[in-house]
Amino acid sequence: MEQPIGVIDSGIGGLTVAKEIMRQLPHEKILYLGDTARCPYGPRTGEEVKKFTWQLTNFLLSKNIKMLVIACNTATAVALEEIRQELSIPVLGVIYPGAISALKVTENYKIGVIGTEGTIKSKAYEIALRSINGSVSVSGLACPKFVPLVESGEYDGPVARRVVAETLATLTNKELDTLILGCTHYPLLESIIKKTMGNAVKVISSGEETAREVSSILYYKGLLTNNSTIPEHEYYTTGSSRIFSRIASQWLGKKMLNVQTVRIESKTESLL
Structure with missing residues (x-):
C-alpha cells in the first residue's frame, strides 16, 4: 500500500512519535500535521479539542492516508474512540x-x-x-x-x-x-x-511502543508499503512554517524539510 501514514498533533511534539515511526518503518511515507497556531490543547475544553482533532483528521483524510496516528495525548484522551468508530482506516493513539x-x-x-x-x-x-x-x-x-x-x-x-x-x-x-x-x-x-x-x-x-503498534497493525491488515526507497515526508503546520522547520530540522536531524503552512477550517483547508 503506497498510501501515507497520517500523524496529527497539537504542535511539534508529535514529531517524537513520527521520528520513531520513521526509524522503525523507514520506507513508509508520513504526512505530519501540527496545529501550532492553536497549541497547547491541554487547557482547552474537551469540546474544543474534539473539534480541532476532527479538523486535523479531515485534512489528512483528504490526502488519502491509510492510517491515522493521534500523536497528542490530550486529543487521544478526548477524541480517539469517536474517531476510531467513525473511520474505516486504522486509528491509533499514544x-x-x-x-x-x-x-x-x-x-x-x-x-x-x-x-x-x-x-x-x-x-x-x-x-x-x-x-x-x-x-x-x-x-x-x-x-x-x-x-x-x-x-x-x-x-x-x-x-x-x-x-x-x-x-x-x-x-x-x-x-x-x-x-x-x-x-x-x-x-x-x-x-x-x-x-x-x-x-x-x-x-x-x-513513541517506541506506538511505532511498534503501527508496524503490527499495518502488517496484520496487509497495509505495509512495497516501496524500497526512502520517501520524502510532508509536514504541515497551522502556524509559522519557518519556526516549525527550524525546530523540526533540529529534532529530526534533517536539514531540508518539506513544510507548508495550512489554514484549517471546519470543512475546507487551504495552503497559505
Missing part, C-alpha cells in the same frame, strides 16, 4: 502504548504520569494502566509550562532546567520508579527531566 511501556519496566508498580491539564484531568493513563494491572499506584501531575517551552524552542537551557525542577518537585518524594512522559512534547525535555528525577526513576515516552 496513551495505551505508553501505559504498556511503563508496565514493562516498573518494579515497584509506583508510576508517575506528567502531562497537560487535559490529559491529567481525564485520568486516561490511570485508566489504561489499571485496565492492565489493577494494583498499580499512579501519581499524575499537570505540567502546563512544558509545552510552551518546547514550542518556543527553549527546551535546552537554564530556563527549561529551572521550570522542570520547580514543576517536578512534588513528585520526587513519591517513591516512583517509573515516570511516563504523558505528552509527546516532553521527550524534547527528557534529558532535563531525567536529571531532575534521578537515576532511580525510569523515564518512559510512548
Whole structure:
C-alpha cells in the first residue's frame, strides 16, 4: 500500500512519535500535521479539542492516508474512540502504548504520569494502566509550562532546567520508579527531566511502543508499503512554517524539510 501514514498533533511534539515511526518503518511515507497556531490543547475544553482533532483528521483524510496516528495525548484522551468508530482506516493513539511501556519496566508498580491539564484531568493513563494491572499506584501531575517551552524552542537551557525542577518537585518524594512522559512534547525535555528525577526513576515516552503498534497493525491488515526507497515526508503546520522547520530540522536531524503552512477550517483547508 503506497498510501501515507497520517500523524496529527497539537504542535511539534508529535514529531517524537513520527521520528520513531520513521526509524522503525523507514520506507513508509508520513504526512505530519501540527496545529501550532492553536497549541497547547491541554487547557482547552474537551469540546474544543474534539473539534480541532476532527479538523486535523479531515485534512489528512483528504490526502488519502491509510492510517491515522493521534500523536497528542490530550486529543487521544478526548477524541480517539469517536474517531476510531467513525473511520474505516486504522486509528491509533499514544496513551495505551505508553501505559504498556511503563508496565514493562516498573518494579515497584509506583508510576508517575506528567502531562497537560487535559490529559491529567481525564485520568486516561490511570485508566489504561489499571485496565492492565489493577494494583498499580499512579501519581499524575499537570505540567502546563512544558509545552510552551518546547514550542518556543527553549527546551535546552537554564530556563527549561529551572521550570522542570520547580514543576517536578512534588513528585520526587513519591517513591516512583517509573515516570511516563504523558505528552509527546516532553521527550524534547527528557534529558532535563531525567536529571531532575534521578537515576532511580525510569523515564518512559510512548513513541517506541506506538511505532511498534503501527508496524503490527499495518502488517496484520496487509497495509505495509512495497516501496524500497526512502520517501520524502510532508509536514504541515497551522502556524509559522519557518519556526516549525527550524525546530523540526533540529529534532529530526534533517536539514531540508518539506513544510507548508495550512489554514484549517471546519470543512475546507487551504495552503497559505
